[in-house]
Amino acid sequence: MEQKFESALKRLEEIVGLLEKGELPLEESLKAFEEGVELVRFCTAKLNDAEKRVNLLVKTEDGFKLQPADFQE
Amino acid sequence: MDFEDTLPADHDNREVLSVSDLTRAIKWTLESSLPALWVQGEISNFKHHTSGHMYFVLKDDAAQIQCVMWRTRNGGLFFTPQDGMKVLVQGRVTVYEKRGIYQLDVHQMQPAGIGELQLAFEQLKERLRQEGLFDLEHKQPLPALPSRIGIITSPTGAAIRDLITVLQRRFPPVEIVLSPVRVQGDGAAQEIAAAIDDFNRYGQVDLLIVGRGGGSLEDLWAFNEEVVARAIFRSTIPVIAAVGHEVDVSIADFVADVRAPTPSAAAEIAVPDRDELNRQINQLALKAHRAVEGTIETAWQHLKRLESSYGYRRPLDIIFQYSQRVDELSRSLNKSASHRLALLREAVDGLSKRLQGLDHTAILRRGYSLCYRRSDGTLVRSAAQLELEDEIEVHFHKGRVLGTVEDVVPESAAGEPARTPSKRKKQRRRQKSTRQLDVFGSEPE
Numbered sequence: 001m002e003q004k005f006e007s008a009l010k011r012l013e014e015i016v017g018l019l020e021k022g023e024l025p026l027e028e029s030l031k032a033f034e035e036g037v038e039l040v041r042f043c044t045a046k047l048n049d050a051e052k053r054v055n056l057l058v059k060t061e062d063g064f065k066l067q068p069a070d071f072q073e
Numbered sequence: 074m075d076f077e078d079t080l081p082a083d084h085d086n087r088e089v090l091s092v093s094d095l096t097r098a099i100k101w102t103l104e105s106s107l108p109a110l111w112v113q114g115e116i117s118n119f120k121h122h123t124s125g126h127m128y129f130v131l132k133d134d135a136a137q138i139q140c141v142m143w144r145t146r147n148g149g150l151f152f153t154p155q156d157g158m159k160v161l162v163q164g165r166v167t168v169y170e171k172r173g174i175y176q177l178d179v180h181q182m183q184p185a186g187i188g189e190l191q192l193a194f195e196q197l198k199e200r201l202r203q204e205g206l207f208d209l210e211h212k213q214p215l216p217a218l219p220s221r222i223g224i225i226t227s228p229t230g231a232a233i234r235d236l237i238t239v240l241q242r243r244f245p246p247v248e249i250v251l252s253p254v255r256v257q258g259d260g261a262a263q264e265i266a267a268a269i270d271d272f273n274r275y276g277q278v279d280l281l282i283v284g285r286g287g288g289s290l291e292d293l294w295a296f297n298e299e300v301v302a303r304a305i306f307r308s309t310i311p312v313i314a315a316v317g318h319e320v321d322v323s324i325a326d327f328v329a330d331v332r333a334p335t336p337s338a339a340a341e342i343a344v345p346d347r348d349e350l351n352r353q354i355n356q357l358a359l360k361a362h363r364a365v366e367g368t369i370e371t372a373w374q375h376l377k378r379l380e381s382s383y384g385y386r387r388p389l390d391i392i393f394q395y396s397q398r399v400d401e402l403s404r405s406l407n408k409s410a411s412h413r414l415a416l417l418r419e420a421v422d423g424l425s426k427r428l429q430g431l432d433h434t435a436i437l438r439r440g441y442s443l444c445y446r447r448s449d450g451t452l453v454r455s456a457a458q459l460e461l462e463d464e465i466e467v468h469f470h471k472g473r474v475l476g477t478v479e480d481v482v483p484e485s486a487a488g489e490p491a492r493t494p495s496k497r498k499k500q501r502r503r504q505k506s507t508r509q510l511d512v513f514g515s516e517p518e
Contacts, residue, residue, distance in 0.1 A: 005218050009354070016357050019364030022371070029368040030418060036361045043354050047347055049246035054237060057223065057252040057268075057275060064275040069251055 005046050012039040093170070100168035103175060107166045112177065113185055114138075116158045129154065131162065131177065139176040140164070146180055149259050152294050158193050159185035190290050194297055198324055201299070206306045207327045213311040215331060215342070219279035221248040222343060223272040223310070225265060228253035232286040232315070232336040239340035244347050250278055255295075256285035262298035269304040269312070281308065282339050283325060284315030296323040305329055315339035373399060376424070395424040437470035444468075447475070456481050 015036040018024060024032060055066040090098070114131035121127050125144030130137050140162065154160065164179040184190045201207065222240065226232050228251065240247055252268040255261040265283065272281055283305065285293070295301065296316045305312050305328045314329035315336045326332040333339035373396055398420045437443065444453040447464040459465065463478045 012354070012357050016360045016364065019361050019368065022364065022368060024368070026368060026372040026421065029365055030421070033361060033365045036358070040354055040358045044351070047246065047350055051241060051245040052248045054249045054251060057250050057271060059271065064271070066250060
């Protein structure tokens with residue numbers, strides 16, 4: 001997830017740069033804008049995702065698992 | 074026990090003892106006359122046996138004594154004894170008969186003073202520094218946006234509370250995974266190191282925060298232990314150390330990839346501020362929108378130039394209609410980006426198809442040709458515009474030809490040619506009138 005957000009943001013900045021340069025033909029500009037819109041949607045969704053809980057790292061026989069912890073402070 | 078009783082009767086007055094007897098006597102003498110006592114000295118030859126027992130020598134300038142601290146007794150030590158450390162030990166002198174040595178059976182041990190802990194700190198720090206554990210090149214960059222953070226600290230206390238509060242306030246979607254450990258006392262250093270290794274085996278966290286709240290040097294000591302330093306160094310997951318308060322600097326702080334002066338600071342280092350990121354993204358969206366509007370404006374200008382260069386009338390209306398639509402769409406682009414975008418695309422697609430249709434080269438490519446009257450350059454739309462012997466220029470998709478009209482065949486009312494065109498080149502037919510009014514019939518003169 002972390003990589004995807006970072007690279008999405010980077011790509012969005014790239015696209016804005018391209019659009020602002022204005023050297024793309026109309027068709028490409030619109031395609032790029034469309035991609036930009038998608039990226040904005042993706043990034044916004046990631047950022048505004050619901051709050052997550054706190055988990056405990058628990059050792060099991062064959063590895064690890066997460067168990068919800070209760071930290072209401 | 075009276076030694077005289079053991080003397081063999083047939084000897085003279087010389088007392089002859091066996092080695093065991095002598096040793097037993099020594100043991101008795103020492104062990105009964107020396108109570109449990111406190112001794113201060115410097116550790117050397119320290120060995121922590123795999124059995125768990127500790128063996129070392131306690132010395133000063135003039136003397137030394139062997140010491141042993143059994144596993145059951147040394148488990149409570151909050152620190153790891155090191156050569157050179159001055160310590161206070163409490164114990165009893167015992168004689169180890171088998172080896173004929175006397176030794177100190179240590180029950181308790183503590184550093185001779187805070188100074189001792191400081192010294193041990195400096196010594197370990199220097200040793201690890203020389204090994205390169207603190208080197209910049211080993212520091213890993215922190216992830217810009219961690220999705221899951223592992224925290225190693227006490228499950229109670231201010232540190233975990235502060236961490237969770239700040240992390241969730243700053244970046245609510247972040248997942249927090251806690252591995253609770255003791256952060257001081259017996260075995261704490263081992264627990265901390267094991268938790269770091271566990272997270273590395275689990276693998277699914279982007280970042281680790283290791284630390285505890287404030288306390289004395291003894292309280293924080295676990296984070297100065299070599300086992301913790303090595304676990305941090307080993308970690309392939311980046312580690313932020315947050316041990317104690319601003320003024321406390323532990324060895325863990327030196328080895329970690331980033332040092333935070335407090336738990337709250339660690340949280341601020343670990344995640345970005347969500348509101349700030351949202352702002353950044355909105356800025357980018359706005360810029361993109363503006364840039365595209367600019368591009369559309371340019372395209373619209375281009376369209377206008379196109380239509381004026383071809384001089385079509387009727388098609389102009391179509392272009393006007395479509396370009397007006399483009400106008401409207403581009404102005405209201407900020408309402409619903411993708412819906413507008415779809416409409417816009419549709420408009421542009423339609424427009425470009427139209428243009429292609431109108432584009433005379435496309436027409437020509439289909440086989441049609443354009444005929445101009447050479448005298449005045451008029452585009453000839455109907456045969457009626459021409460007279461015999463007019464010079465004409467016919468443009469094809471590729472190339473053109475020059476010619477002279479040798480026959481003009483107007484259309485009849487029914488749309489059928491009045492007569493078939495003549496193919497005889499040299500023959501000329503003079504007509505009284507070369508003018509045909511138009512498709513609705515000719516008026517004979």
